[in-house]
Amino acid sequence: QGQVGLKMYKFGQEALSITNVEEVNTIKAFPNPTKDILTLNLLNKENYSLTVFSALGQQIPLKIKNNQLDFSNLSSGIYVVSIKNNIQNKTTHFKIIKQ
Known part of the structure; x- marks a missing residue:
């Protein structure tokens, strides 16, 4: 028959903690498609840098304000944020997609 036994374990002095947790990609951009204002759910926007490109690869000078990008002055088409x-x-x- 099998034996039942006890094993001894020794834990180190280090505190149990998680030292390197990758942020789950929870950034969302909505509504998409948009007619004018695109909202981003960035918690600490100072930790992020943002660039907008046209479908032709041209950089579009949009600035984020209050977690929003204003697409209203842009032509209809596809953009990459x-x-x-x-x-x-x-x-x-x-x-x-800008309508």
């Missing part, structure tokens, strides 16, 4: 997390050095891209 590139959001870089400056803390983790990771970039997320959104394809946005």
Whole structure:
């Protein structure tokens, strides 16, 4: 028959903690398609840098204000919003349709 036994374990002095947790990609851009205002759910926008490109790869000089981008003066078409997390050095891209 099998044996039932006890094993002894020794834990180190270090505190149990998580030291390196990657941020889950929870950035959202809405509404998409948009007619004018695109809203981003960035919690700490100072941790991010944002660039908008046209479908031809031209950089569009849009600035984020109150977690919103104003597309109202842009022509209809497809744009790419590139959001870089400056803390983790990771970039997320959104394809946005401007109506």
